[in-house]
Amino acid sequence: MLIKDVFVQSNQKIAENTFLLKVNAEEYIPYVKPGQFFNIKVNNNSYPLLRRPFSISDVEGDSILFMYKVVGEGTRILANKVVGDQINILGPLGNQFSINESSNHVILIGGGIGIAPFPYLIKQLPNSVKYSVLFGVRTEKEVHSYGLKNILYSSDDGTVGIKGNTIELLDIHLKQIAEKDVKIFACGPNPMLKALQEYTNNKNIECEVSMESAMACGFGICQGCPIENKDNNYKLICKDGPVFNIRDIMI
Amino acid sequence: MSVDLSVNIGSLKLKNPILLASGTVGYGNEISEFVDLSKIGGIVTKSISLKPRKGNPPQRIVETSSGMLNAIGLANVGLELFIKEKIPFLKNLGSTLICNIAASSIEEYVECVDILDKEETIKAFEINVSCPNVKEGGLIFGNDVKAVAKITEKVRGKTSKPIIIKLSPNNSNIVDYAKIAKQEGADAVSAINTLVGTSFDIYSKKPKIKNITGGLSGPAIKPVALAKVLEISKEVDIPIIGIGGIMNWKDAVEFMIVGASAFQIGTANFINPKASMEILDGIKKYCQENTISKISDIIRTRKI
Ligand SMILES: Cc1cc2nc3c(=O)[nH]c(=O)nc-3n(C[C@H](O)[C@H](O)[C@H](O)COP(=O)(O)OP(=O)(O)OC[C@H]3O[C@@H](n4cnc5c(N)ncnc54)[C@H](O)[C@@H]3O)c2cc1C
Ligand SMILES: Cc1cc2nc3c(=O)[nH]c(=O)nc-3n(C[C@H](O)[C@H](O)[C@H](O)COP(=O)(O)O)c2cc1C
Ligand code: FES
Numbered sequence: 001m002l003i004k005d006v007f008v009q010s011n012q013k014i015a016e017n018t019f020l021l022k023v024n025a026e027e028y029i030p031y032v033k034p035g036q037f038f039n040i041k042v043n044n045n046s047y048p049l050l051r052r053p054f055s056i057s058d059v060e061g062d063s064i065l066f067m068y069k070v071v072g073e074g075t076r077i078l079a080n081k082v083v084g085d086q087i088n089i090l091g092p093l094g095n096q097f098s099i100n101e102s103s104n105h106v107i108l109i110g111g112g113i114g115i116a117p118f119p120y121l122i123k124q125l126p127n128s129v130k131y132s133v134l135f136g137v138r139t140e141k142e143v144h145s146y147g148l149k150n151i152l153y154s155s156d157d158g159t160v161g162i163k164g165n166t167i168e169l170l171d172i173h174l175k176q177i178a179e180k181d182v183k184i185f186a187c188g189p190n191p192m193l194k195a196l197q198e199y200t201n202n203k204n205i206e207c208e209v210s211m212e213s214a215m216a217c218g219f220g221i222c223q224g225c226p227i228e229n230k231d232n233n234y235k236l237i238c239k240d241g242p243v244f245n246i247r248d249i250m251i
Numbered sequence: 252m253s254v255d256l257s258v259n260i261g262s263l264k265l266k267n268p269i270l271l272a273s274g275t276v277g278y279g280n281e282i283s284e285f286v287d288l289s290k291i292g293g294i295v296t297k298s299i300s301l302k303p304r305k306g307n308p309p310q311r312i313v314e315t316s317s318g319m320l321n322a323i324g325l326a327n328v329g330l331e332l333f334i335k336e337k338i339p340f341l342k343n344l345g346s347t348l349i350c351n352i353a354a355s356s357i358e359e360y361v362e363c364v365d366i367l368d369k370e371e372t373i374k375a376f377e378i379n380v381s382c383p384n385v386k387e388g389g390l391i392f393g394n395d396v397k398a399v400a401k402i403t404e405k406v407r408g409k410t411s412k413p414i415i416i417k418l419s420p421n422n423s424n425i426v427d428y429a430k431i432a433k434q435e436g437a438d439a440v441s442a443i444n445t446l447v448g449t450s451f452d453i454y455s456k457k458p459k460i461k462n463i464t465g466g467l468s469g470p471a472i473k474p475v476a477l478a479k480v481l482e483i484s485k486e487v488d489i490p491i492i493g494i495g496g497i498m499n500w501k502d503a504v505e506f507m508i509v510g511a512s513a514f515q516i517g518t519a520n521f522i523n524p525k526a527s528m529e530i531l532d533g534i535k536k537y538c539q540e541n542t543i544s545k546i547s548d549i550i551r552t553r554k555i
Pocket of ligand 2: 222223272273274275298321323325351379417443444445468470472494496497515516517518519
């Protein structure tokens with residue numbers, strides 16, 4: 001965990017309301033793992049007061065990239081950053097996706113901006129592992145392919161990929177690849193993850209999910225980000241997660 | 252120029268007036284990655300209760316204008332685990348440990364203090380009679396002068412360590428509570444705990460936090476906290492620990508001038524975990540630049 005001011009190197013729009021922010025963060029590079037996040041202060045004022053959590057989307061040389069969607073004041077301020085501006089980042093925080101060579105095929109499922117952590121995850125996958133990306137969007141305008149390959153889309157309005165949700169897409173895809181030894185990594189809105197939980201439980205498929213919660217600190221001191229585990233105890237999303245085995249938590 | 256930053260809270264001697272507020276630094280381990288806890292005045296633990304408390308269901312926090320609402324619900328590991336697992340870590344930090352206690356009955360406060368009094372590492376008790384986020388206990392006591400009197404009296408009977416009563420701003424006259432605390436033998440009062448607040452989503456028309464109401468903290472409450480410190484300081488002769496919206500050294504100095512002998516940093520830890528170290532540098536510089544040799548000389552120097 002380190003706190004530092006970092007410089008914006010680029011801040012590019014890659015799809016509707018979706019941006020890719022690149023910052024120079026040399027000191028952090030040896031420590032960052034796929035699935036981890038940073039808590040970012042978007043300005044020096046007391047409004048917005050709190051930091052905003054963002055997944056590590058990619059690492060390129062000495063730079064870390066964040067992929068974000070503009071949803072409110074904090075992300076709007078981020079979207080206005082230009083080259084040379086400073087932001088203050090705290091991290092890396094949380095645990096990571098557990099990548100190993102034990103599964104033949106990895107499926108990455110991203111619902112909307114939930115796709116953010118996968119470019120870096122893909123880079124860390126062993127070469128022997130096959131993977132595919134299932135990207136669920138509302139409409140074609142949200143589509144991009146930054147850092148992704150082997151992408152299949154689903155969209156609510158049918159403008160890209162299948163008309164339907166990512167779980168329907170997953171069902172079709174699993175039949176197509178006819179592979180038993182599969183592991184899923186997923187990130188996206190809670191209703192999607194809940195449906196995925198039911199699906200993977202029924203089919204007994206290994207699955208890890210990255211969860212979200214409102215956060216104040218991001219490193220375990222405020223108790224603001226609980227998630228109930230299967231033993232009815234609270235775990236902290238920021239510290240015990242954000243990545244959980246889908247069997248261990250109540251969504 | 253060397254500056255004496257030490258302050259006394261009754262019989263409790265602090266190396267400087269900087270304390271980390273209850274519930275904003277857990278039990279010290281995470282924040283110790285950013286702060287040398289042996290350099291600051293002390294750390295106040297998350298409220299401990301006799302039995303572990305799971306806390307409230309999510310969503311527990313939401314940001315508001317220059318502040319935040321929380322309804323954590325006193326989630327804590329409970330007395331037994333606190334003694335077994337948390338105290339040993341805190342002991343090695345070389346920081347003054349103030350143990351904050353929350354309870355659902357007068358008996359529970361007394362039992363907690365009785366058990367914890369034996370722990371040498373604990374240098375003082377802060378009694379939380381003002382948590383707005385639990386049904387029983389907390390604010391129910393904080394809104395009842397007689398209950399606060401009884402708790403203070405009973406706890407006093409169990410320990411000779413300094414007792415700090417943490418007061419609620421959510422009542423009509425905070426001075427009455429400070430008076431009673433003093434009368435029943437408390438060494439100091441801390442003010443303020445969070446203010447009851449709420450926030451609704453205008454589209455779903457639902458409260459943004461599950462508990463509906465929560466406690467407001469952060470820069471938004473600083474003027475209220477300062478006014479409470481001023482009120483108590485005018486009316487009651489008891490050391491006051493100022494809390495509420497302190498983000499930097501200027502805020503801290505302001506509290507001391509108005510009437511606080513020490514202060515606690517809460518929400519600022521979430522945003523800048525190094526805030527307490529920066530405040531330490533800041534108050535030292537302020538003293539040097541203004542040729543103040545003892546920081547205790549600025550306490551209550553307000554000119555009205
Ligand atoms: C571990 C983690 C990783 C994340 N990674 C990404 C990412 O890579 N890209 C991305 O675009 N978004 C990500 N998010 C969501 C992102 O943090 C929110 O979209 C962002 O905080 C919204 O801020 P705002 O000021 O624009 O929105 P506002 O709605 O104005 O924010 C108000 C408050 O609500 C909180 N909040 C709002 N939406 C969310 C949310 N979905 N999750 C958590 N807190 C929220 C904010 O942090 C803030 O405290 C992540 C969230 C978590 C917990
Ligand atoms: C997330 C959170 C949890 C808190 N938990 C406790 C607690 O357990 N016991 C207590 O006495 N005060 C608790 N407080 C109150 C703080 O100690 C402090 O009185 C208050 O936040 C005002 O100070 P601030 O504006 O600097 O945060 C909590 C505050 C926050 C924000
Ligand atoms: S965000 Fe503070 S404990 Fe998780």
